[in-house]
Amino acid sequence: xxxxxxxxxxxxxxxxxxxxxxxxxxxxxxxxxxxxxxxxxxxxxxxxxxxxxxxxxxxxxxxxxxxxxxxxxxxxxxxxxxxxxxxxxxxxxxxxxxxxxxxxxxxxxxxxx
Amino acid sequence: xxxxxxxxxxxxxxxxxxxxxxxxxxxxxxxxxxxxxxxxxxxxxxxxxxxxxxxxxxxxxxxxxxxxxxxxxxxxxxxxxxxxxxxxxxxxxxxxxxxxxxxxxxxxxx
Numbered sequence: 335x336x337x338x339x340x341x342x343x344x345x346x347x348x349x350x351x352x353x354x355x356x357x358x359x360x361x362x363x364x365x366x367x368x369x370x371x372x373x374x375x376x377x378x379x380x381x382x383x384x385x386x387x388x389x390x391x392x393x394x395x396x397x398x399x400x401x402x403x404x405x406x407x408x409x410x411x412x413x414x415x416x417x418x419x420x421x422x423x424x425x426x427x428x429x430x431x432x433x434x435x436x437x438x439x440x441x442x443x444x445x446x447x
Numbered sequence: 448x449x450x451x452x453x454x455x456x457x458x459x460x461x462x463x464x465x466x467x468x469x470x471x472x473x474x475x476x477x478x479x480x481x482x483x484x485x486x487x488x489x490x491x492x493x494x495x496x497x498x499x500x501x502x503x504x505x506x507x508x509x510x511x512x513x514x515x516x517x518x519x520x521x522x523x524x525x526x527x528x529x530x531x532x533x534x535x536x537x538x539x540x541x542x543x544x545x546x547x548x549x550x551x552x553x554x555x556x557x
Contacts, residue, residue: 367545369545369547375549376533376547376548376549376550377533377535377545377547378547379545379546425490436480436492436495436545437492438482438490438491438492441490
């Protein structure tokens with residue numbers, strides 16, 4: 335497809351387990367962003383990748399969160415030892431280098447039980 | 448840090464009414480996005496503005512850079528317009544991504 339693709343769309347996991355969330359950006363988009371929307375809260379920035387530069391991890395809430403982007407394309411957000419407060423919708427967006435318009439994926443709804 | 452305020456937080460209107468949602472921010476920006484989020488759905492980018500006005504169908508977005516204010520208007524509103532509308536701003540080259548407002552929950556009743 336032509337849009338940003340995220341998988342899985344829904345994930346239920348037990349507290350303490352690790353989870354991986356995947357984002358396939360639009361082909362050719364060099365900028366990739368991860369955001370989180372907790373229940374009843376607004377969206378918050380997590381991490382930003384731009385080309386081959388070191389990612390901006392300033393929004394990651396704890397060291398249990400990490401993300402990587404392989405080959406400048408697909409990105410994986412990993413949450414280790416999940417906690418109930420990690421339950422949220424995790425959104426990915428991508429954009430062309432130097433362009434300000436971002437395109438969003440459908441999100442992954444993570445529920446930690 | 449940029450503060451983004453949206454108003455109203457909740458809005459219920461009758462089908463056909465003209466809708467206005469407002470967004471104010473505290474720091475100069477390079478771009479402002481209006482996003483739409485349906486219940487259980489993902490986010491759709493409606494507009495990206497850096498100046499002036501844009502129109503798409505029944506939706507109109509305006510921005511006043513000097514006043515640090517943007518509005519989203521919906522003409523001839525319809526129940527399918529019911530969604531959360533989110534304002535998001537970007538400062539500079541976007542290294543810190545977007546800063547989001549808390550959203551306006553719009554319900555259009557038939």
